[in-house]
Amino acid sequence: MEENKIVFEVKTEEEGLKLRAYLKKVQRLSSRLIRGAALDGRLEVDDRRAKLNHIVKAGENISLNLAKKESQNIEPEKMDIKVIYEDRDMLVVDKQPGVVVHPTKSYPSGTLANGITYYFRKKGEDCIVRLINRLDRDTSGLIIVGKNQFAHMSLARDMKDKNFEKNYIAVIHGKMENEEGIIDLPIYRDREAGIRRVIDKRGQKSITRYKVVCDFKKDQLLKLTLETGRTHQIRAHLSYLGHPLYGDTLYGTEDDSQYIDRQALHAYRLKFPHPRGNGVMELRADIPQDIVDLIGKIK
Template structure:
């Protein structure tokens, strides 16, 4: 199986290796994991400690230990629509009706199960690191990190709102305003492990929407998130009196579509290792196109 490693050539001497790694955003926990779980810290092909002093032109190599996944999560041959892939991440177009990760209600048949199978076939010794998760019935683009190091970098970007996603949804009723901002805190609904609601003691949540097209009984909207709360779009649109078509949990009806009419259409992020911005876009699926 392929072990993941990072390689650098030192441009400026007299620097402690520990400080060099800090500059490269390699965390202390990652270095501890490498030290005690079978990884290697090398300079000029010799194993060293982080107390080593680097010289200009030194070749630094960091070999990460093998990653293991929970024994409760099984590999499954699940079709994956991979839009982009490199050594550090992949972007896939998730089909509806499939969960992102296993749960008590859905222990199998998830994107994560399919990724484990795909990794083994590719000879990649990793566990699953999902950066942007989607609800089971939501379709569209997801960002997956392929190792611990890229996961930490992408997660930091996500927390700093640098991972940009655009959604499209069909909602009940004609929305009056062409565009607006919904700024309402979201909390778990009392007595439910799934449902969320607007609550003054909830987590800060901000959604931007723009009406793309109006029909006599529904509106097609473009949405962007300033925060990433569970069910955020679904809860916010329902709170306006415009639940998503198909979203029976939040007041929608399944007369014209069998799942919430929500699609993650575009994804943009800065690739911290390739040092360039990547942008991806996918088609709206047929069941939402039908509503148009």
Template sequence: MKGLKNNQEQQIAGRLVFQIDKEHEGLELKEILYDQMKLSSRLVRKLKRTKNILVNGNKIAFHAKMRKGDRVEVIMEEESNQFEPQDIPIDVVYEDMDLLILNKQPGLVVHPTKGHPIGTLANAIVYYMQTRKESFKIRFVNRLDRDTSGLIMIAKNPYIQQELSKQMIDHQVEKRYLAVVKGALATEKGTIDAPIGRPDPEDITRMVFEGGQPSVTHYEVVEQLRDAAVVRLLLETGRTHQIRVHMSHIGHPIIGDELYGGKVDTLIDRQALHAEILRFTHPRTGVPMEVKANIPQDMLDLISKLS
């Protein structure tokens, strides 16, 4: 989005600005919104309904033609959260006007559910917002299992959520994980290309089977341990429990993963899986981003015990 990238100094939280230059002169407002700013039809309909699309501070027709120097401004109103604030520690890895990226601790559910109505990451984020006198609707871009630690992205407005979700679908977000698995792998590097699904809708476990969804995981051994290995994994697809299912499928379940056959004594009380690195393009600025979350202490202790 050339207009947004070239006008970063004009960008403020909750607003998108597109400055019309000679290249875009003569285009209709709707062409700027859809083709240049890449807004979804759903978001545009909502903005139109709330009268939050302005040109030079005024509401104009969608078919109006733009002139050089016009300023198109999209205002994204704050939306409230219905979650109860709770003083739960969070580890902020990166934050700006559009994004909050956290290193989630293991054992924390991401979003309130019937079984976990409070004590979740969402409750912690609402408390964090209140301490900073901020307000934005919590929009999780990615999710992690309760017992998986690591990076979680939260979009602070619908535009950022829309654009990052597109990047996810187009495989433009690189997600790298670190895991400690059972046994010595036969090869240092490999790819697991095996469909994953849930044959029994009443069962939460997934498995590799012919009727599943295409699923691809790349792995590389980082360190060989005593009857175990530290592996780095790159997800090409993002199926539920993908890494856990794939590693179990090739005979190297994640240590501590009771659901998929990785329970080992009392060395660790959860699956040894950590979302370590995220690489993506920042939707507002177009700048390539890389964020990294430090390996949690329980996994470091596990590696030390098995070395």
């Protein structure tokens, strides 16, 4: 089927490269994808099976067949999945709080990946769950799943670029010193601290941009943009500055159970280039009711 193919037309300035170099340098495909497609016979030049040492010429059509038999050890489980966007390359869902993204030893079932596997099977789609981004169990919001190897590779690659925007909203204790700013503090995983991350010069560079959206009596609603994607980055950064999230039992110091029963953090917006070059995607997820209720109680 044509929808399972990606086709590139070689431009004049690109000819003379070997096919492997063309796909890697010009089309920015991963070595793993190139090698696997070549071995499986899923690479063609003008409808003929191609070898990686083929010298590309201007006007040639290089096609990559995305159809590939794959399996994954994730049991399908019926679950309410809130789909924000879907096409042949990706599925974007609004994850609810309290849901683990992927099976682990502690959570072998009941995860978002189990629910998405069921969703794909019900639709008759032979896809495995390729997560582009992840969220903590009690963080809600947008998660992207690549539906084929090419989409996963492209989205994962582009997520490291500044054109890939990840925005969150958070309700914090207290008020930031400035209306907007950049938090540039290294995050370190100290084995003695368990899953909790700490700010430490031994850690990885971690950058969070913030802007105050609403002022309440004592607290604030922030918009946050991640420039890096460390585990617990927003929670660790804000806690270190003395402004932990409402409901954050790991990084906070107060019992917020009367206000909200999870950290008040929601991944509400994603902006990124479509993997096939079909423009820029901008997707949003509504603020969950429990955060709306929290705001009503503290404003």
